[in-house]
Amino acid sequence: MSVADFVRAFVELNTKFVLIGSGLAGGLLAAFLGRRGYEVDLYERRGDPREGNTVGGRSINLALSTRGIHALEQVGIAEEVLKHAIPMRGRMIHPAKAGQAPIFTPYDVDPNKHINSIGRAALNTTVIEAARRYPNVRVHFNHKCTEVDIDSATAQLVPSSAEAAVSAANPETIYAHGDAVIGVDGAFSAVRQSMQLKIDNFEYDESYLAHGYKELTIPPGPDGSWQMEKNALHIWPRKSFMMIALPNPDGSFTCTLFWEFEGPRSFATTKSNDDVRRFFDEEFSDAVPLMPNLLDDFKSNPTGSLVTIRCAPWFYKDKVALVGDAAHAVVPFYGQGMNAAFEDCVVLDECLTEFPPATAGPSRGGQDRQRAFAEYFERRKVNADALADLAVQNFIEMRDKTASKTFRAKKKLDHFLEATLPGIYLPLYTMVTFTRVPYAQAARRAQVQDFTVYVTIVVLVVVLAVAAFALLH
Ligand SMILES: Cc1cc2nc3c(=O)[nH]c(=O)nc-3n(C[C@H](O)[C@H](O)[C@H](O)COP(=O)(O)OP(=O)(O)OC[C@H]3O[C@@H](n4cnc5c(N)ncnc54)[C@H](O)[C@@H]3O)c2cc1C
Numbered sequence: 001m002s003v004a005d006f007v008r009a010f011v012e013l014n015t016k017f018v019l020i021g022s023g024l025a026g027g028l029l030a031a032f033l034g035r036r037g038y039e040v041d042l043y044e045r046r047g048d049p050r051e052g053n054t055v056g057g058r059s060i061n062l063a064l065s066t067r068g069i070h071a072l073e074q075v076g077i078a079e080e081v082l083k084h085a086i087p088m089r090g091r092m093i094h095p096a097k098a099g100q101a102p103i104f105t106p107y108d109v110d111p112n113k114h115i116n117s118i119g120r121a122a123l124n125t126t127v128i129e130a131a132r133r134y135p136n137v138r139v140h141f142n143h144k145c146t147e148v149d150i151d152s153a154t155a156q157l158v159p160s161s162a163e164a165a166v167s168a169a170n171p172e173t174i175y176a177h178g179d180a181v182i183g184v185d186g187a188f189s190a191v192r193q194s195m196q197l198k199i200d201n202f203e204y205d206e207s208y209l210a211h212g213y214k215e216l217t218i219p220p221g222p223d224g225s226w227q228m229e230k231n232a233l234h235i236w237p238r239k240s241f242m243m244i245a246l247p248n249p250d251g252s253f254t255c256t257l258f259w260e261f262e263g264p265r266s267f268a269t270t271k272s273n274d275d276v277r278r279f280f281d282e283e284f285s286d287a288v289p290l291m292p293n294l295l296d297d298f299k300s301n302p303t304g305s306l307v308t309i310r311c312a313p314w315f316y317k318d319k320v321a322l323v324g325d326a327a328h329a330v331v332p333f334y335g336q337g338m339n340a341a342f343e344d345c346v347v348l349d350e351c352l353t354e355f356p357p358a359t360a361g362p363s364r365g366g367q368d369r370q371r372a373f374a375e376y377f378e379r380r381k382v383n384a385d386a387l388a389d390l391a392v393q394n395f396i397e398m399r400d401k402t403a404s405k406t407f408r409a410k411k412k413l414d415h416f417l418e419a420t421l422p423g424i425y426l427p428l429y430t431m432v433t434f435t436r437v438p439y440a441q442a443a444r445r446a447q448v449q450d451f452t453v454y455v456t457i458v459v460l461v462v463v464l465a466v467a468a469f470a471l472l473h
Pocket residue numbers: 020021022023024025026043044045046058059061062063064143144145146184185186187188189190213256304323324325326330332334335336337338339340341
């Protein structure tokens with residue numbers, strides 16, 4: 001080992017990251033940083049998920065795909081996670097007309113390409129466990145971050161367990177000081193709020209959809225089996241709204257209704273059991289017999305909102321950075337929010353490796369971390385923005401277009417072109433879901449492909465029409 005390598009390793013070992021939020025990305029990032037030998041203190045406002053403290057108010061299951069799997073592979077836990085996953089090979093579209101059989105459309109021309117339904121709580125526990133394998137990572141539950149002093153990289157935390165709230169009128173404040181604080185604390189990030197307050201010209205934009213979501217359940221059949229096709233993502237597209245269902249390992253399905261908050265027919269106007277029953281009978285008649293707890297679920301489960309958050313910059317000097325939803329919350333219609341958050345962890349890890357701490361001089365350990373944070377922001381921001389747009393566009397596709405014959409014909413054409421022009425033509429969904437092509441590049445490439453295909457079709461039609469005219473005359 002050269003002297004420079006030795007000094008670098010020493011500096012890394014003595015660099016401490018304070019992470020706020022041990023959700024999906026927080027646990028994974030702690031594992032990445034722990035693996036590099038950094039000191040990591042991870043603070044989470046909730047209790048330990050292994051003691052049954054579930055992540056309330058969020059989706060129960062998620063679709064995990066190539067980008068997320070690649071990130072999990074880097075810390076050696078992909079296999080462990082996928083053991084509990086259920087492959088979903090395509091969309092199962094449930095028509096509006098009662099009695100019509102659902103129609104299956106595969107996700108890709110290659111039948112081995114699938115997305116994976118995975119339980120949020122189990123995944124969260126697995127990433128935290130992966131982080132805890134490193135003795136240099138410490139996880140502190142029941143600690144809520146209230147503020148961050150971004151100049152000194154110090155997080156202010158208060159105990160947040162139910163007992164602490166009851167027993168302490170003035171909860172004791174803790175100050176966690178690190179070389180850097182990383183906000184992995186989700187869409188309503190306290191770390192980001194501190195940056196917003198203290199950084200001049202900090203850009204922030206949040207936009208809510210007019211739709212909310214509510215989770216409902218299709219329980220397992222009497223023999224514990226799945227009551228619908230297990231290896232598919234089920235969609236009930238109804239133009240302005242939709243319901244989807246993802247399978248769980250216990251034989252149940254978690255359904256999510258995405259519906260307008262307000263309007264003549266909406267969450268706001270559908271309150272009584274009769275209203276709910278009538279709405280479901282009219283719109284989801286094949287699902288109703290499978291949902292014995294529909295009315296209770298509808299009444300007791302919260303209605304969540306759907307937000308897109310964009311901000312800039314995602315870092316402050318070498319002191320603070322944002323990762324995952326804290327930097328870029330997107331609506332869930334491409335099934336990519338968590339996958340993108342996991343990809344952030346990979347890119348931040350790459351940047352910290354590419355721009356390691358300075359080994360000498362006054363900026364020892366500091367200046368290059370700022371470069372690493374800046375580079376991470378540069379590489380990810382444009383892609384997070386592209387994903388935010390794609391996710392909103394895909395809501396329209398899922399709730400409206402998936403029901404149409406034109407959509408199915410387009411998917412068949414996509415698969416035909418992908419098979420005949422391997423490596424040249426890649427459908428947008430395939431690039432986003434089954435590759436690690438950066439989101440912005442995928443969006444641009446899909447536009448060029450679509451334009452080329454439409455022009456080719458128009459030219460072919462014109463040529464055929466001219467040929468037919470010439471033959472007939
Ligand atoms: C309905 C729905 C369905 C979705 N489906 C998918 C899908 O199929 N595929 C996909 O890839 N993505 C999906 N997503 C997106 C995905 O849930 C998020 O992108 C992902 O959870 C982001 O991870 P994160 O770690 O950045 O944030 P979070 O998972 O939100 O974790 C943040 C953590 O920080 C903690 N925290 C917050 N504030 C503080 C504080 N002040 N102090 C201490 N701790 C704090 C929270 O308790 C939490 O544990 C879906 C989202 C929704 C709403």
